[in-house]
Amino acid sequence: MGQVADDAFDAAIRSGEIDEQMKFAGARRCNHRLRATEGDECPTCLDLGWIDKDGNPCEP
Ligand SMILES: [Zn+2]
Numbered sequence: 001m002g003q004v005a006d007d008a009f010d011a012a013i014r015s016g017e018i019d020e021q022m023k024f025a026g027a028r029r030c031n032h033r034l035r036a037t038e039g040d041e042c043p044t045c046l047d048l049g050w051i052d053k054d055g056n057p058c059e060p
Helices: 002-024
Strands: none
Touching: none
C-alpha cells in the first residue's frame, strides 16, 4: 500500500511540473479523458493529451 501511495504521489508531482512547463509554453491539457470512451481517439488532441497555443495537438 505504501509503495502504491508513494508512486501516486510521485506521479502527481511530475504531472504538476509538466502542467507548469506546458502552461508556460501556452499549451493546455485536453479534457478528453472526461468524456472519451474506450477505443475512441480524441478528435481534439489525437490522444496526445495536450493542445498547444495554436490549437494543435501536442505532447509535453
Ligand atoms: Zn483530447
